[in-house]
Amino acid sequence: MGDKKVIFSGVQPSGKVTIGNYLGAIKNWVSLQDDYDCYYCIVDLHAITVPQVPKDLRRNSLELLAQYIACGLDLEKNTMFIQSHVSAHAELAWILNCMTYMGQLNRMTQFKEKSKKNEANLNAGLFTYPVLMAADILLYQTDLVPVGEDQKQHLELARDLAERFNNRYSETFKVPEPYIAKVGARIMSLQDPTSKMSKSDENENSYILLTDTPDAIRRKVKRAVTDSLNRIKYCDEQPGIKNLLNIYSKITGESMEEIEQRYEGEGYAKFKKDLAEIIVEELRPIREKVEDLMKNKDYLEKVYMEGANKAERAAWKTLRKVYRKVGFIQKKFK
Numbered sequence: 001m002g003d004k005k006v007i008f009s010g011v012q013p014s015g016k017v018t019i020g021n022y023l024g025a026i027k028n029w030v031s032l033q034d035d036y037d038c039y040y041c042i043v044d045l046h047a048i049t050v051p052q053v054p055k056d057l058r059r060n061s062l063e064l065l066a067q068y069i070a071c072g073l074d075l076e077k078n079t080m081f082i083q084s085h086v087s088a089h090a091e092l093a094w095i096l097n098c099m100t101y102m103g104q105l106n107r108m109t110q111f112k113e114k115s116k117k118n119e120a121n122l123n124a125g126l127f128t129y130p131v132l133m134a135a136d137i138l139l140y141q142t143d144l145v146p147v148g149e150d151q152k153q154h155l156e157l158a159r160d161l162a163e164r165f166n167n168r169y170s171e172t173f174k175v176p177e178p179y180i181a182k183v184g185a186r187i188m189s190l191q192d193p194t195s196k197m198s199k200s201d202e203n204e205n206s207y208i209l210l211t212d213t214p215d216a217i218r219r220k221v222k223r224a225v226t227d228s229l230n231r232i233k234y235c236d237e238q239p240g241i242k243n244l245l246n247i248y249s250k251i252t253g254e255s256m257e258e259i260e261q262r263y264e265g266e267g268y269a270k271f272k273k274d275l276a277e278i279i280v281e282e283l284r285p286i287r288e289k290v291e292d293l294m295k296n297k298d299y300l301e302k303v304y305m306e307g308a309n310k311a312e313r314a315a316w317k318t319l320r321k322v323y324r325k326v327g328f329i330q331k332k333f334k
């Protein structure tokens with residue numbers, strides 16, 4: 001375990017998990033788990049940057065843990081935990097906040113987008129959100145962060161803060177690298193293939209959830225926006241088809257050429273019908289396993305308790321160093 005490189009990543013429990021989250025992030029985590037020392041977090045502190053109903057947040061957090069497991073993350077190989085259980089995240093975030101320039105945060109595209117949507121609740125947490133994310137990553141001396149493309153800019157900030165701290169105080173943090181897969185890193189809305197698929201979208205036909213029933217999946221794929229060219233080709237001119245091809249290829253592992261060839265001369269109806277079944281079969285075992293796991297709360301509790309214990313030890317090692325370097329007096333225990 002000790003010699004392996006470290007991976008850290010997380011998902012917000014702010015609603016239901018979409019196939020965007022699954023194909024852009026979680027599915028990749030599963031394939032990395034054998035070769036790395038992995039920390040996968042349920043980032044509840046991040047989730048409250050937009051209003052949450054407390055009982056829903058609790059349920060979504062637990063369901064997200066069940067989804068991590070159901071997607072294939074092995075308990076023996078990964079540390080799965082809840083962010084608010086390890087207080088070092090909030091503590092390091094404060095220190096990094098004191099080193100982050102307002103201008104840097106002002107440039108974050110996700111903040112700009114989210115602040116448009118949440119004008120009535122434009123809170124400071126939403127603004128400093130990427131700093132908390134940097135703290136998450138840097139606490140574990142992370143080498144690699146597997147995420148979807150939308151998180152790239154946030155990762156650059158994490159790298160920048162690591163370097164700034166190291167330069168100011170001496171070598172402390174590992175500078176993390178993003179891991180963004182070639183296929184599936186940006187799954188688009190099924191209703192508007194020029195914008196990202198998002199769990200906060202008001203139109204439920206725009207996304208597929210890991211918990212969707214087979215019928216819901218079939219209906220949503222059937223309604224997915226395409227074009228009138230009537231050919232299955234992976235190109236920018238056909239963003240709807242391009243997106244569906246991305247989903248197809250990420251799930252089956254087949255190349256775009258193989259898929260294009262298979263559907264040469266075929267209409268969209270056949271392609272969509274096949275794709276719907278591919279998604280249904282990919283998600284069926286996950287949905288069933290999640291349902292089982294949610295009936296076994298004791299087991300989930302055991303997983304997140306063990307996860308927090310292990311994460312806390314690793315995080316504390318880094319935080320202790322940071323506190324010393326910035327000049328805090330070491331806490332003494334009686």
Ligand code: TYM
Pocket residue numbers: 008009010011012013020021022023024025043046132133136137145146147148149150151154184185186187188196197198
């Ligand atoms: P979140 O919860 O928005 O998304 C979780 C992961 O899913 C990816 N993703 C997508 N990938 C492809 N297509 C999409 N349409 C799509 N939508 C989302 C995201 O890129 C992400 O990898 N800030 C993070 C959570 C976070 C985090 C971290 C991640 C907090 N701390 C530390 C990595 C490391 C977020 O909001 O993810």
